[in-house]
Amino acid sequence: MKPGHILAIETSCDETAVALADETGRIIASEVASQIEIHARYGGVVPELASRNHNSDLRPLVEMVVERVGWSEITAIAATSGPGLASSLLIGDTTAKAIATARKIPFFSINHMEGHLLSPFIATGQGIPKHMALVVSGGHTLLVDVSGVGQYETIGTTKDDAAGEAFDKVGKMLGLPYPGGPVIAKRAENGDSAKYEFPRSMVGSGDHHFSFSGLKTSAFYLLKRLAESTGCPSDSLPESIVDDVCASFQEVVVDILVSKLFEAVAIRSSKLVSLSGGVACNSRLRERVQAEAEKHGISFQPVAKEYSTDNAAMIAFVAFCRMAADLEPSPLDSDIDPNLQLNSR
Numbered sequence: 001m002k003p004g005h006i007l008a009i010e011t012s013c014d015e016t017a018v019a020l021a022d023e024t025g026r027i028i029a030s031e032v033a034s035q036i037e038i039h040a041r042y043g044g045v046v047p048e049l050a051s052r053n054h055n056s057d058l059r060p061l062v063e064m065v066v067e068r069v070g071w072s073e074i075t076a077i078a079a080t081s082g083p084g085l086a087s088s089l090l091i092g093d094t095t096a097k098a099i100a101t102a103r104k105i106p107f108f109s110i111n112h113m114e115g116h117l118l119s120p121f122i123a124t125g126q127g128i129p130k131h132m133a134l135v136v137s138g139g140h141t142l143l144v145d146v147s148g149v150g151q152y153e154t155i156g157t158t159k160d161d162a163a164g165e166a167f168d169k170v171g172k173m174l175g176l177p178y179p180g181g182p183v184i185a186k187r188a189e190n191g192d193s194a195k196y197e198f199p200r201s202m203v204g205s206g207d208h209h210f211s212f213s214g215l216k217t218s219a220f221y222l223l224k225r226l227a228e229s230t231g232c233p234s235d236s237l238p239e240s241i242v243d244d245v246c247a248s249f250q251e252v253v254v255d256i257l258v259s260k261l262f263e264a265v266a267i268r269s270s271k272l273v274s275l276s277g278g279v280a281c282n283s284r285l286r287e288r289v290q291a292e293a294e295k296h297g298i299s300f301q302p303v304a305k306e307y308s309t310d311n312a313a314m315i316a317f318v319a320f321c322r323m324a325a326d327l328e329p330s331p332l333d334s335d336i337d338p339n340l341q342l343n344s345r
């Protein structure tokens with residue numbers, strides 16, 4: 001395939017994103033038009049609003065990014081085909097296929113989770129080494145034993161809510177703005193993480209799976225008790241109590257993620273761990289994984305914060321890895337799949 005630049009489009013949820021990778025896989029542009037403020041009013045993503053906004057934001061973003069090198073330099077195009085919201089995925093997928101047809105360039109249909117999975121290795125120049133990956137986003141919690149590009153063994157998933165979803169739901173209960181994750185992390189900085197007890201669900205369960213819904217239920221009852229004792233509604237508790245709940249909740253989620261990750265590391269004798277997905281922005285989580293990796297004498301490759309929440313750089317990077325591994329482009333009649341799983345190729 002002709003070497004050149006890869007243009008990538010990501011519209012799986014509520015971020016419209018476009019990126020450009022050069023022939024070495026280096027990201028030379030990565031633009032994200034966030035819809036967070038639009039959806040925050042509703043306390044979560046409204047699918048119809050998301051697709052309408054992708055529709056209006058995508059074309060100007062593509063034009064802005066392509067201007068960096070010019071259309072003639074773009075030799076391949078990639079778009080996220082799942083998992084995500086069907087109506088949102090269709091906007092990016094259809095746009096990319098239209099560009100591929102008009103420009104007569106190959107099209108790559110990319111799994112959003114593979115994007116998060118490989119994102120820690122963007123710009124490392126070391127390819128995709130064998131490692132144990134923890135992917136923690138708003139929709140997924142995955143433990144994956146990675147052997148190389150396209151060689152993934154998913155050994156753990158969540159039985160109910162994803163880690164980010166648990167942050168968002170507890171944030172909502174506390175009356176904090178959407179998405180809850182970053183706000184809880186900020187409030188936790190001033191709180192006491194030992195103040196309130198939460199169950200360490202699935203820790204020591206003997207498998208690699210996660211469960212966060214019990215944690216959410218226990219947060220619900222804690223807030224109910226705090227509302228009774230303070231006389232304030234549970235979504236407007238006194239500031240210092242909210243800070244302590246945030247710190248205690250964050251600590252238990254981090255505890256669960258770290259212990260499950262390192263149980264898997266011990267069993268699989270991994271020499272390297274990676275961390276990615278929106279929740280990988282969490283400084284406490286990064287700090288705890290780093291400390292535990294040092295204790296185990298292994299390396300830690302976290303995603304760069306700019307590529308942890310949804311972006312198109314990770315989609316461009318997967319397309320680059322596929323091209324570098326001589327994998328075939330996708331047919332133009334390939335479909336989107338809102339429930340796409342992470343499989344080995």
Ligand code: KG4
Nearest residue numbers: 137138139164179181182278279282309310
């Ligand atoms: O990967 P992402 O952008 O979207 C999905 O593919 O789901 O992840 C978004 C998730 C949200 O649940 C958000 O609350 C969470 O990542 N998040 C955080 C932090 N920043 C974002 N969770 C905890 N701490 C953070 N600092």
Ligand code: ZN
Nearest residue numbers: 116137309310
């Ligand atoms: Zn994501």
